[in-house]
Amino acid sequence: MSESADAVSIRVLDREYTVGVKPEERDSLLAAARLLDQQMREIRGANRMAAIDRVAVLAALNFAHELQLLRDSRKGHDRELAATIGDLQRKLDTLLGS
Numbered sequence: 775m776s777e778s779a780d781a782v783s784i785r786v787l788d789r790e791y792t793v794g795v796k797p798e799e800r801d802s803l804l805a806a807a808r809l810l811d812q813q814m815r816e817i818r819g820a821n822r823m824a825a826i827d828r829v830a831v832l833a834a835l836n837f838a839h840e841l842q843l844l845r846d847s848r849k850g851h852d853r854e855l856a857a858t859i860g861d862l863q864r865k866l867d868t869l870l871g872s
Contacts, residue, residue: 786811787818787826813837 779794784807795803813833
């Protein structure tokens with residue numbers, strides 16, 4: 775842990791972990807830990823005997839898939855924005871060129 779990081783204890787599936795985090799990122803880390811705990815509990819469901827590593831990998835895969843969908847969506851929005859800016863630039867060029 776670096777000198778600028780604080781030690782924060784989080785609980786995931788009733789297991790405690792200590793993580794180093796910058797003070798300004800503490801709340802975000804705690805929110806992420808709650809989200810991970812909730813996702814892992816949903817995956818585990820009533821099967822308390824499910825291997826924690828399998829539950830963790832499935833939770834990670836779900837989060838990675840969600841992140842990829844957001845990235846793909848952002849790329850589409852970026853292309854739309856670039857096209858709109860290009861259209862506006864052409865209209866401005868036309869107006870200023872007349």
